[in-house]
Amino acid sequence: MIAIAITAALSDILSSIGLSGALLSVITYTILAAATFGLLAVLALILVWWERKVAGHMQQRFGPMRNGWHGWYQTLMDGLKLLQKEDVRVETRDKVVFFWAPVMCFIAAFAAYIVIPFGDGLIVADLNIGVLYIMAITSFTVISLLMAGWGSNNKYALLGGMRSAAQVVSYEVPMVASILVVVLYAGSLSTVDIVNSQSGNFLNWNIFRFPFGPLAFITYIIAATAEANRTPFDLAEAEQELVAGFNVEYSGMKFAMFFLAEFINLFTVSAIATILFLGGWHGFAFIPSFIWFFGKTFAVVFLLMLFRWTYPRLRVDQLMEFAWKFLVPLTFLNIIIAAVFKHFGWYWEL
Amino acid sequence: MTDLRTEEFEINMGPHHPSTHGVCRLLLTMDGEKVVKVVPYIGYLHRAIEKICENRTYAMCIPILDRFEYVTAMSCNYVFSLAAERLAGIEVPERAEYLRVIMLELNRIASHLIFFGTTAMDIGALTPFLYALREREYIMDLFEMTCGQRLTYNYIRVGGVSKDIPEKFIPQCRETIATITDKVEEYKRLLNGNPIWKVRTIGIGKLDAELALAYGVSGPILRASGVDYDLRRDDPYSIYDRFDYKIPVYQNGDVFDRYMVRLDEIQESCKIVAQALDGIEEGPIRAKVSPNFKPAAGETYTRIENSRGEMGVYLVSDGTKKPFRVKARGGSYPHLQLLPEVATNCLIADLVAIFASFDVILPEVDR
Amino acid sequence: MTNEELKSYIETNYASLLTHNEAGKYDLLFIVDAANLVSVCEKLRDDSELLFDYFCNLGGIDTTEKFEAVYNIASTKKKIRLDIKVILPHENPAVDSVQTVWPAANWYEREMWELYGIHINNHDNLTRFLLHDEWDEGYPMRKDWDAPDFIRFPDL
Numbered sequence A: 001m002i003a004i005a006i007t008a009a010l011s012d013i014l015s016s017i018g019l020s021g022a023l024l025s026v027i028t029y030t031i032l033a034a035a036t037f038g039l040l041a042v043l044a045l046i047l048v049w050w051e052r053k054v055a056g057h058m059q060q061r062f063g064p065m066r067n068g069w070h071g072w073y074q075t076l077m078d079g080l081k082l083l084q085k086e087d088v089r090v091e092t093r094d095k096v097v098f099f100w101a102p103v104m105c106f107i108a109a110f111a112a113y114i115v116i117p118f119g120d121g122l123i124v125a126d127l128n129i130g131v132l133y134i135m136a137i138t139s140f141t142v143i144s145l146l147m148a149g150w151g152s153n154n155k156y157a158l159l160g161g162m163r164s165a166a167q168v169v170s171y172e173v174p175m176v177a178s179i180l181v182v183v184l185y186a187g188s189l190s191t192v193d194i195v196n197s198q199s200g201n202f203l204n205w206n207i208f209r210f211p212f213g214p215l216a217f218i219t220y221i222i223a224a225t226a227e228a229n230r231t232p233f234d235l236a237e238a239e240q241e242l243v244a245g246f247n248v249e250y251s252g253m254k255f256a257m258f259f260l261a262e263f264i265n266l267f268t269v270s271a272i273a274t275i276l277f278l279g280g281w282h283g284f285a286f287i288p289s290f291i292w293f294f295g296k297t298f299a300v301v302f303l304l305m306l307f308r309w310t311y312p313r314l315r316v317d318q319l320m321e322f323a324w325k326f327l328v329p330l331t332f333l334n335i336i337i338a339a340v341f342k343h344f345g346w347y348w349e350l
Numbered sequence B: 001m002t003d004l005r006t007e008e009f010e011i012n013m014g015p016h017h018p019s020t021h022g023v024c025r026l027l028l029t030m031d032g033e034k035v036v037k038v039v040p041y042i043g044y045l046h047r048a049i050e051k052i053c054e055n056r057t058y059a060m061c062i063p064i065l066d067r068f069e070y071v072t073a074m075s076c077n078y079v080f081s082l083a084a085e086r087l088a089g090i091e092v093p094e095r096a097e098y099l100r101v102i103m104l105e106l107n108r109i110a111s112h113l114i115f116f117g118t119t120a121m122d123i124g125a126l127t128p129f130l131y132a133l134r135e136r137e138y139i140m141d142l143f144e145m146t147c148g149q150r151l152t153y154n155y156i157r158v159g160g161v162s163k164d165i166p167e168k169f170i171p172q173c174r175e176t177i178a179t180i181t182d183k184v185e186e187y188k189r190l191l192n193g194n195p196i197w198k199v200r201t202i203g204i205g206k207l208d209a210e211l212a213l214a215y216g217v218s219g220p221i222l223r224a225s226g227v228d229y230d231l232r233r234d235d236p237y238s239i240y241d242r243f244d245y246k247i248p249v250y251q252n253g254d255v256f257d258r259y260m261v262r263l264d265e266i267q268e269s270c271k272i273v274a275q276a277l278d279g280i281e282e283g284p285i286r287a288k289v290s291p292n293f294k295p296a297a298g299e300t301y302t303r304i305e306n307s308r309g310e311m312g313v314y315l316v317s318d319g320t321k322k323p324f325r326v327k328a329r330g331g332s333y334p335h336l337q338l339l340p341e342v343a344t345n346c347l348i349a350d351l352v353a354i355f356a357s358f359d360v361i362l363p364e365v366d367r
Numbered sequence C: 001m002t003n004e005e006l007k008s009y010i011e012t013n014y015a016s017l018l019t020h021n022e023a024g025k026y027d028l029l030f031i032v033d034a035a036n037l038v039s040v041c042e043k044l045r046d047d048s049e050l051l052f053d054y055f056c057n058l059g060g061i062d063t064t065e066k067f068e069a070v071y072n073i074a075s076t077k078k079k080i081r082l083d084i085k086v087i088l089p090h091e092n093p094a095v096d097s098v099q100t101v102w103p104a105a106n107w108y109e110r111e112m113w114e115l116y117g118i119h120i121n122n123h124d125n126l127t128r129f130l131l132h133d134e135w136d137e138g139y140p141m142r143k144d145w146d147a148p149d150f151i152r153f154p155d156l
Helices: A002-016 A021-058 A074-084 A095-115 A130-138 A140-151 A155-186 A191-196 A213-227 A252-277 A289-308 A316-344 B049-054 B058-066 B070-088 B094-122 B127-147 B169-191 B195-201 B209-214 B219-224 B255-279 B332-343 B348-358 B362-366 C003-013 C034-046 C105-116
Strands: B009-013 B025-031 B034-041 B298-306 B309-317 B323-329 C018-021 C029-032 C054-062 C066-075 C080-089 C094-096 C119-121
Touching: A021 A074, A021 A095, A021 A252, A021 A289, A074 A252, A095 A130, A095 A140, A095 A252, A130 A140, A130 A155, A130 A191, A130 A252, A140 A155, A140 A252, A155 A191, A155 A213, A155 A252, A155 A316, A155 B009, A191 A252, A213 A252, A213 A289, A213 A316, A252 A289, B025 B348, B034 B332, B034 B348, B049 B058, B049 B323, B058 B070, B058 B323, B070 B094, B070 B298, B070 B309, B070 B323, B094 B127, B094 B169, B094 B255, B094 B298, B094 B348, B127 B169, B169 B255, B195 B255, B195 B348, B209 B219, B209 B332, B219 B255, B219 B309, B255 B348, B298 C054, B298 C066, B298 C080, B309 B332, B309 C054, B309 C066, B323 C054, B332 B348, B332 B362, B332 C105, C003 C018, C003 C080, C029 C034, C034 C066, C034 C080, C034 C094, C054 C105, C066 C105, C080 C094, C105 C119
Parallel strands: C029 C080, C094 C119
Antiparallel strands: B009 B025, B025 B034, B298 B309, B309 B323, C018 C029, C054 C066, C066 C080
16 A cells, blocks of 8 residues: 555656656656665565574574674675675686576566565555466576576586576476465465455465365475575585585675575565465554564564574485475375365355 | 487595585596595695604604594594503503593593584584584583693593593583483484484495495494494403493494484493593592603504594504604594495485595594 | 413414514514415404404504514404514515405505505505605605605604
């Protein structure tokens, strides 16, 4: 609503000075994109700091403590440090691919936020193919990782790139299959429609709503962990095996772009989980909707962080086996059963 | 459809790689993710310890040998002192023997804790490493309290030990071993039931008893392969015959069993320390030995059970103040030599797990 | 089996091959002829009373007149230990490889070749590994080895 109000106010101002049509929408969307970008940049910094705090407290230490209260601007300082670092470029790299890989990773990570509603009406554009768009655009990450692996001309990086390609492509299938269950019940691919279909009591959230909602949620979370390249599925950058995998040759700001993109991806998959399964911005009326959205998303992020600092890493063949022999059949079965239930109307609508 | 042309490629794992635990270089020939051939290259940490020792008196050798295997420097001190004592025929006072056993076992626990942490980290679980180091810190505190050092102790000397333990050592030590015994149970709960940990360790890097013996494998790795052989019992030294402890033996010889043997050994070592603390009595801590003592001409190969297997010193004396020849034998040397036999045709992630489970430490290999 | 029993057993059964040496303190030390080394080692390993299945260590010694190679072996089943020593001439020392008996000997022999210049016959991979590949300053563990930056500790 705020966004819509702002957009309306903005277009009022702009049209009053004589702008209209295409130029108007270009300017409006540029401003919205800049706002989203700013929000996400801050968010990534917070997430990095939070991850370090979570890791620290799980490991009986404090994490960053020096910069500000509990080190709250530690990540900012790290970013400044990375900015000043020398941009090491290996002589044997593939110049074009090496340069564009982090850019691509960064863009793919941010582009998904066009259709993510941060609150009631807080959305850049409500596309009617929203979910499909997210799936498509986040898949670009894998191309960038592959580019990074190939462009570095380093065998470790190449192995990391290949691993991530195999992994993300495999886990895309169960992830989409889990989402399909929700889409089936919501009857729409638009993220706003899906959230609106879960309004009212929390029993209306998709995770509680269908007999197979919880299962879809669990399979989604597993696939999302793999999609975000996090432990136990962080094979692409397994530092004990491949040193740092695809980003081993990157330094300075290019590394920072990969690093931030990783955390943005983490937030993306959690936000999708919130939208699809946890009722998006819906909650009790007296708390603003965006707080509900961020609260739920941060809870999912926290869950993924707990995974990361608890579990060992799977091996690459076990990862594939798990995806194809267990998750894919399970999610497909879930779709079929959900479709049958939907057909006979065995679900509640409060 | 014709097959795609594939090519094997070579990859250098090390000399500076996070999971080679030091400066070891493994030249891997890879077929995709699969390791077809492993060739270990060592020598990056060769400090000519043996040559330096030939150039020093016996007492001066001990701090040099501290650097031979710095994770269990007490054992290095001890094995050299024991060899020199055997050559010179020195009797060690009772209290010194007890102190030595306490220090050796505490150091074994510390070393196994490092193993636990690094293995878990190499398999991808980062958190247990911090837990293991947290418990190791208590032991380091005890060492620091006793001899002022945390890594290279120079504590066990020829004829006894350098200093007596301070008054608060015994209560603090009891507390520490009680904590560690509990914490080992916690470690087992943390990892043993984890399905990912299981698939990553059970059945990986199988080593049968025959191959292990042929390659001179010793210590926990040999016991994980089902060979019940522990030098503390089978080639007795010091006063280990006075204590009641079990020697854990597992049968499968995979990564999981090597890990379990070490965790069990931590608990057994805690028992030994507890008994030694009960049995220790007042008395002298060092026999009268001149710093420039001259053992009679002769030679001996002395070996003890270290946390990484058999640690030995071949000591030749020609009747002068300096040893004529010091040959230090570390447990990791044959283990690294064995690596190609075990790790060929596995995936690179398994190679890392196997390497971690061997608990190779490079200063011991390169000397 | 105690050391005395082991000594008398070896002296009765291997009288022609192994001679006892008094230099060995605490452990038994036997001298073996370089030509018989591999066959003696095989016998020691396969003798059902001894079963020396475990190779502990191999060290070279430079006595300035001779070279010596000492094999420290043990039996995990009989819980006994034995040292066997081969005495080699100072000119062109060479000894047969025992890695057919104990594969563990491989690296120890390589090391002895590298640091003492004792050539190992029938060794499958006699290449440098402790010293760097371009090393050409002789055999550093020999007593007469010297280098400009090698400072001998003064006699006290």
